[in-house]
Amino acid sequence: MKSIIHSHKSVRQYSVRTVDEATIVKIVNAAVRGSNTGNMQLYSIVLTTQPKIKQQLMPLHFNQPMVEHAPLVMTFCADINRFSHWCKLRGTEPCYDNFLWFSTALTDTVIAAENAAVEAEFAGLGICFLGTTMYNAEEIANVLNLPKGVVPVITMTAGYPEDPELPLTERLPYQAVLHFETYKDYTDSDINKYYNEFENLDKIKDIVKQNKLNNLAEVFTQKRYTKTDGDLFSKKYLDYVKKSFTMD
Amino acid sequence: MKSIIHSHKSVRQYSVRTVDEATIVKIVNAAVRGSNTGNMQLYSIVLTTQPKIKQQLMPLHFNQPMVEHAPLVMTFCADINRFSHWCKLRGTEPCYDNFLWFSTALTDTVIAAENAAVEAEFAGLGICFLGTTMYNAEEIANVLNLPKGVVPVITMTAGYPEDPELPLTERLPYQAVLHFETYKDYTDSDINKYYNEFENLDKIKDIVKQNKLNNLAEVFTQKRYTKTDGDLFSKKYLDYVKKSFTMD
Numbered sequence: 283m284k285s286i287i288h289s290h291k292s293v294r295q296y297s298v299r300t301v302d303e304a305t306i307v308k309i310v311n312a313a314v315r316g317s318n319t320g321n322m323q324l325y326s327i328v329l330t331t332q333p334k335i336k337q338q339l340m341p342l343h344f345n346q347p348m349v350e351h352a353p354l355v356m357t358f359c360a361d362i363n364r365f366s367h368w369c370k371l372r373g374t375e376p377c378y379d380n381f382l383w384f385s386t387a388l389t390d391t392v393i394a395a396e397n398a399a400v401e402a403e404f405a406g407l408g409i410c411f412l413g414t415t416m417y418n419a420e421e422i423a424n425v426l427n428l429p430k431g432v433v434p435v436i437t438m439t440a441g442y443p444e445d446p447e448l449p450l451t452e453r454l455p456y457q458a459v460l461h462f463e464t465y466k467d468y469t470d471s472d473i474n475k476y477y478n479e480f481e482n483l484d485k486i487k488d489i490v491k492q493n494k495l496n497n498l499a500e501v502f503t504q505k506r507y508t509k510t511d512g513d514l515f516s517k518k519y520l521d522y523v524k525k526s527f528t529m530d
Numbered sequence: 531m532k533s534i535i536h537s538h539k540s541v542r543q544y545s546v547r548t549v550d551e552a553t554i555v556k557i558v559n560a561a562v563r564g565s566n567t568g569n570m571q572l573y574s575i576v577l578t579t580q581p582k583i584k585q586q587l588m589p590l591h592f593n594q595p596m597v598e599h600a601p602l603v604m605t606f607c608a609d610i611n612r613f614s615h616w617c618k619l620r621g622t623e624p625c626y627d628n629f630l631w632f633s634t635a636l637t638d639t640v641i642a643a644e645n646a647a648v649e650a651e652f653a654g655l656g657i658c659f660l661g662t663t664m665y666n667a668e669e670i671a672n673v674l675n676l677p678k679g680v681v682p683v684i685t686m687t688a689g690y691p692e693d694p695e696l697p698l699t700e701r702l703p704y705q706a707v708l709h710f711e712t713y714k715d716y717t718d719s720d721i722n723k724y725y726n727e728f729e730n731l732d733k734i735k736d737i738v739k740q741n742k743l744n745n746l747a748e749v750f751t752q753k754r755y756t757k758t759d760g761d762l763f764s765k766k767y768l769d770y771v772k773k774s775f776t777m778d
Contacts, residue, residue, distance in 0.1 A: 285534070285560065285648065285649055285652040286533070287560045287563055287564075287645050287648060287649055287652075288559065288560065288563055290563050290564070290565070292565060307704065310704045310707070310708050311536065311704050312533065312535045312536065313704075313707070314701045314702070314704050314707060315535055315536055315538050315698075315701065316535075316538070316644065317538070317540060317644075317647065317657075317658075317659045319661045320661075320750070320754055320755060321699060321700075321701070322750070323701065323702055323706075323707060325707060326707050326708075326709060326713065327707055327708050327709065328709045328711075328712065328713055329708060329709065329710055329711070330711055330712075331711070332711050335711055335712065359713075361707075363715070363716075364706070364707075364716055364721070364724075367716055367718075367721050368721050368725050368747055369747045369750065369751055371718055371721050371722070371747075372744075372745045372746075372747035372748065373744070373745075373747075373748075374745075374747045374748045374750075374751045374752065375751060375757075376751060377751060377755070377756070377757035377760055377761075378755070378760070380760055380761060380764035381764045381765075381767060381768045382664060382665075382760055382763050382764035382767050382768075383760065383764070385636065385664055385683075385767065386661060386664065388633065388636060388637070388640075389636070389640050389661070389683065389684055392636075392637050392640035392641060392644070393640060393643075393644045393659075394707075395641075396564065396565075396640070396641045396644040396645060397535050397644060397648070399565065400533065400535060400645070400648055401533055401535055404533040404535075409565075410565075411565040411641075413567045413568075413634060413637070416630060416633055416634065417630075425712070426709075426712045426713050427712040427713045427714075427715075428713050429713065429715050432713060435633075435637065436637060450563075451569060452569075453562045453563065453569070453571065454562070454571055456555065456558045456559050456561075456562050458571075458612070459558070459561070459562060459571060459573060459574050459575055459609075459612075459642075460558050460574075460575050460577060461574060461575065461576045461577065461674075462577055463576075463577070463578055463579070463580050463583055464576065464578075464583065464673070464674045464675040465574065465576055465607075465674050465675045465676050465677065465680060466675075467611070467675075467677050468611075468612055468615055470615075470619055473612070473615050473616050473619050474619070476612075477616050496620075496621070497620045497621075497622075498620075499616055499617045499619075499620035499621075499622050500620065500621075500622045502568070502570070502617065502622075503617055503622045503623060503624060503625060504622065506568060507568060507625070507626070508625070509623075509625035512625055512626070512628055512630055512631065513625075513628060515630050516628035516629045516630035516631070516778065517629075517778065519629065519630050519633065520629045520630075520777075520778060529768075530764065530765065530768060
C-alpha cells in the first residue's frame with residue numbers, strides 16, 4: 283500500500299468548492315502534531331481567506347494567481363514571539379534570537395507546514411508551496427501584522443483541485459540523493475547519469491528552446507534564479523530577519 | 531478517518547527487528563517526492579547503519595543512545611554541491627551560495643525529512659528527530675565526509691518501536707498557533723490561557739521540582755536551552771555554514 287505522499291503534485295488551480303472548518307482544524311492539528319525542538323513549537327500559522335487580504339498578498343508572491351483563487355492561503359512563520367512572551371511573563375529572560383534558533387525555528391516551522399500539506403492531501407485537497415514568501419518577507423509581514431520575532435518562511439495555498447488527474451512531476455532517481463554510510467562526492471559521470479534522463483524529456487527540451495539557451499542549467503542560472511535577483515532578495519531577507527534575530 | 535500524522539510520537543527505543551531494503555527505498559522516495567524549490571532538490575540524505583560510524587556520530591549527538599541503537603540513522607543535509615556541479619559541467623556558473631539559498635535549501639531539506647518521517651511511520655516504524663545535528667555540524671560533516679556545499683540540518687533515527695503503545699506528547703491547543711486573516715498578538719491573558727494547561731500537568735510540575743526552579747519557563751532558559759550554550763553553538767553553526775554559503 284502506498285501512502286498519500288507518493289502521489290503529491292503541486293496543485294495551482296482549485297475548484298470553487300470551499301473547505302469546511304473541520305477539515306481546516308484537522309490540517310492545523312496535523313501541523314501541531316509535528317516533531318519540534320523541545321516541544322517549544324516555535325511557529326505560527328496565519329490563515330488568510332478574505333479576498334481583500336489575499337489581493338494584498340498576491341503581488342508580493344509575484345502575482346501567482348493561486349494566491350487569489352485558492353480557498354486557503356496559509357503563511358507559516360518562524361515565531362519566537364509567543365515563547366518569549368511566555369518566558370517574560372514567568373519572570374525569566376528568553377534567549378532564542380540567535381542564528382541557531384532562527385535555523386531551529388525555521389526547521390520546526392517547515393515540519394509543521396509539510397504535515398499540513400500531507401494532511402490536506404489526505405483530505406482530498408491539493409496544495410502548492412510558495413517559496414516567494416522569503417523574497418518579500420517584510421512586505422508580507424506588514425500585510426499580516428506580524429510583530430518582531432515572527433518571520434514568514436513559506437506559504438501554502440490549498441483547495442480542492444480543479445483537475446484531480448495531474449501528472450506527477452519528474453524527480454531525480456532516489457539514488458541521486460541517497461548516500462550509504464558516508465557522502466560519496468559525485469563524479470562528472472554520476473552527474474550525467476542522474477541528470478540526463480531529466481534533461482532529455484521533451485518538455486524540458488522545449489523550455490530550453492523557448493529560452494533560446496543551450497541547456498537546462500542555463501535556464502536556471504540565466505532565467506529562473508539569476509545571481510542578480512538572488513543576491514538582491516537574499517540581502518532583503520537577511521535584513522528583515524535581523525530585525526528579529528541577531529544572526530550571530 | 532485519521533491520517534498517520536495524528537498519532538506521531540518520538541520513538542527513542544527500537545526493537546532488534548531490522549528494516550528491509552524495500553522499506554528504506556519507500557522512505558527515501560517519499561522524501562524525494564516532497565515539494566521543493568524549482569525542482570532543484572537541494573538536499574542529500576546520508577543513511578548510516580554501520581555500528582562503527584554510528585558510534586562516531588553518537589557523542590556528537592550528546593550520547594543520545596538511539597544514535598547507536600536505531601537500525602537507521604539518516605542525516606538530512608542542505609546540498610548545493612550536486613546542483614552546482616551540474617551547472618558547472620553544463621558550462622554555466624551556479625549562484626546559490628547566499629543566505630536566501632541557505633534558507634531555501636534548508637526548507638526543502640526539512641520537507642524531505644518530514645516526508646521520510648511520515649512514510650516511516652506509515653510503514654510501522656517509529657522515528658525521532660535530533661536537533662543536535664546543528665550543534666556539532668562540522669564534526670558530523672567530518673564523520674560523514676560532507677564536501678563544501680553540503681550542510682547537515684537534521685538527523686532522523688528510525689526503527690521498529692520497542693513499545694508501540696507510547697502516549698502522545700501534549701501540545702499547545704491549535705488555537706495557540708493559528709491566526710485568522712492576520713496575526714493577533716498575544717495578551718498576557720492569552721499566554722496564560724494557552725500555556726496553563728501544559729504547565730499544570732503533573733509530569734511538568736515534577737520536572738520543575740526536580741530542577742529546583744520556580745516554573746517551566748525557567749527550566750527552558752536556565753537548564754535546557756541556556757543563553758551560554760545557545761550563543762556558543764550558534765556561533766559554531768554559523769561559522770561552519772559560512773564555509774559553504776556567503777550568508778549575505
